[in-house]
Amino acid sequence: MAATARDEHDNTELTVVADMWSPACTAIRTFLARNEIACRWLQPTEAAGRELLDAHGFGVEDTPVLFEGKRALKPTGEEELAQWVGLHAQPSTDHYDLLIVGGGPAGMAAAVYGASEGLHTVLLERWAIGGQAGLSSNIQNYLGFPDGITGSDLTDRARRQARKFGAELVISLYADRLRPVESGFAVHCTDDRTVHARSVIVATGATFRTLDIPSVDKFNGRGVFYFSALTEAPLCSGSDVYIVGGANSAGQAAVYFASCARKVIMLVRAKSLATEMSSYLIEQISRTPGVEVRTGVEVVDAAGDTHLEQLTLRDRETGAVEQVSANWLFAFIGADPATDWLDESFARDDHGYLLTGPDIATVEGAKSPWPLTRPPLHLETTVPGVFAAGDVRAFNGHRVAAAVGEGSMAVMLVHKFLHD
Ligand SMILES: Cc1cc2nc3c(=O)[nH]c(=O)nc-3n(C[C@H](O)[C@H](O)[C@H](O)COP(=O)(O)OP(=O)(O)OC[C@H]3O[C@@H](n4cnc5c(N)ncnc54)[C@H](O)[C@@H]3O)c2cc1C
Structure with a gap:
């Protein structure tokens, strides 16, 4: 098995001294939690936190600072943090042989199949293995898990399985360009590194949308969070939690928070939850004590001092506004395809999702037509030898099972491409 340097650190306690309401603290907390790295948190105002800072020559103004044994780090970026932990x-x-961009279910399935079938395989992931699915508190509709499985459990299993077969999983590398070269393809990353491979699978999924209200954005990481129920829930214990969104991800979060929050208030723009949510989840929410669903309502403003203290809500039909006290707002409001790093030679649909295989022919007068006389393979993009799998692909089901299926299938097509 390809062990990581992390294994050497596993017996030492990692401590982070940071102000809980600072965005830098939230970024580190999310990064560590999503990469399954346990740690102890201390406020710089606590005696133990101050002592640790003093002992290593840091002041409160240097926080967040991480400590492990005799080592200490004031991180300047995610790559440094990833390396240090x-x-x-x-x-x-x-x-x-095979380079996969994106470590969600599609990319991880491709890594397992690629490495287990003898391809020298590397996967580049900008944040953390698991993708969107890693953020799910309970995936109930994935085959083989009749009692559901948490996103972090599924991610842990996938990570161990991919490593067992020898796939290299590289965290905190952000691919920002892909171009064909004589030996195959070159993928350029934001740290100026270029990685080459004979074939590529693009599994970059989708990136969540933000509310885009300046007064709300001001509190990102200080009471306003996106798609991060799992990492923040322990901090919300006993408080009221507002959830924005009406699709399955918002519904799962509502049920999850109900176990620790005083009350969960779902704010749904549509007139009914049935517009976007699966019926099993609507039923589950109706049976969960402490969840209030407010439909036809949207957030229009936020206020607070160092962190979120108040929200202004508007009834979309009557226009009536009201102000509510709120310290916690979690938004789950959809996502856009992560394709902005690819150039125009990749054909996309009107929403930016990648077209593949037979779907390429459905777009008349496309800017990027299929360039060869042979037809494209099923998941092949308009750049021959580059395949797309999962949520990033047009006409994908936006489900874990669809992503895993396509990631696995893409590897079979890579074999065909390399051997024909
Ligand atoms: C909270 C939540 C709950 C959900 N619950 C369910 C459920 O119960 N059942 C179900 O079937 N589906 C569920 N889904 C949907 C499911 O998670 C997605 O369909 C699935 O994760 C898509 O997988 P993917 O690998 O295609 O993309 P993603 O999961 O989006 O993964 C893409 C990965 O690529 C990385 N990436 C993007 N761009 C770059 C780049 N340029 N360089 C390097 N890395 C990059 C991202 O960081 C990300 O990790 C849920 C989604 C969410 C958000």
Whole structure:
């Protein structure tokens, strides 16, 4: 099994001294939690926190600072943080058979199948293995898990399985360009590194939308959070929690928060939950004590001092506004395809999702037509030898099972491409 440097650190306690309401603290908390790295948190105002800072020559103004044994780090970026906590942050070589971009279910399935079938495989992930599914508190409709499975459990299993077969999983590398070269493809990353491979699977999924209200954005990480129920829930214990969104991800979060929050208030723009949510989840919400569903309502303003203290809500039909006290707002309001890093040679649909295989022919007068005489393979993009799988692909089901299925299938097509 390809062990990571993280294994060497596992017996030492990681402590973070940080102000809980600072955005930098939220970023570190999310990064560590999503990469399954346990740690102890201390406020700089606590005696133990102050002592640790003093002992290593830091002041309160230096926080957040991480401590592990005799080592200390005031992180300047995610790559440095990843490296310091022992995650694999750099590819071991610059040429592979298969390069996968994105570590969600589609990318991880491709990594398992690619590596287990003898392809020298590397996966680049900008944040944390697991993708959107890693944020789910309970996936109930994935085959083989009749009692549901948490996103972090599924992610942990996928990570171990991919490593067992020798796939390299590189965290905190952000792919920002892909171009064909003589030996195959070159993927350029934001740290200026270029990784080469004979074939590529794009599994970059979708990136969540933000509310885009300046007074609300001001509190990002200080009471306003996006798609992060799992990492923040312990802090909300006994408080009221507002959830914005009416699709399955918002519904799961409502049920999850109900176990620790005083009350959960769902704010749904549509007139009914049935517009976007699966019926099993609507039923579950109706049976969960402490969840109030408010339909036809939207957030229009926010206020507070160091963190979120108040929200202004508007009834979309009557226009009536009201102000409510709120310290916690979690938004689950949809996502857009993560395709902005790819150039125009990749054909997309009107929403930016990648067209593949037979779907390419459905777009008349496309800017990027299929360039070869042979037809494209099923998940092949308009750049021959580059495949797309999962949520990033047009006409994908936006489900874990669809992503896993396509990630696995893409590897079969990579074999065909390499051997034909
Ligand atoms: C909270 C929540 C709950 C859900 N619950 C369910 C459920 O119960 N059942 C179900 O079937 N589905 C559920 N879904 C949907 C499901 O999670 C997605 O359909 C699935 O994760 C898509 O997988 P993917 O691998 O295609 O993309 P993603 O999961 O979006 O993963 C893409 C990965 O690519 C990375 N990436 C993006 N761009 C780059 C780049 N340029 N360089 C490097 N890395 C990059 C991202 O960081 C991300 O990790 C849920 C989604 C959410 C958000």
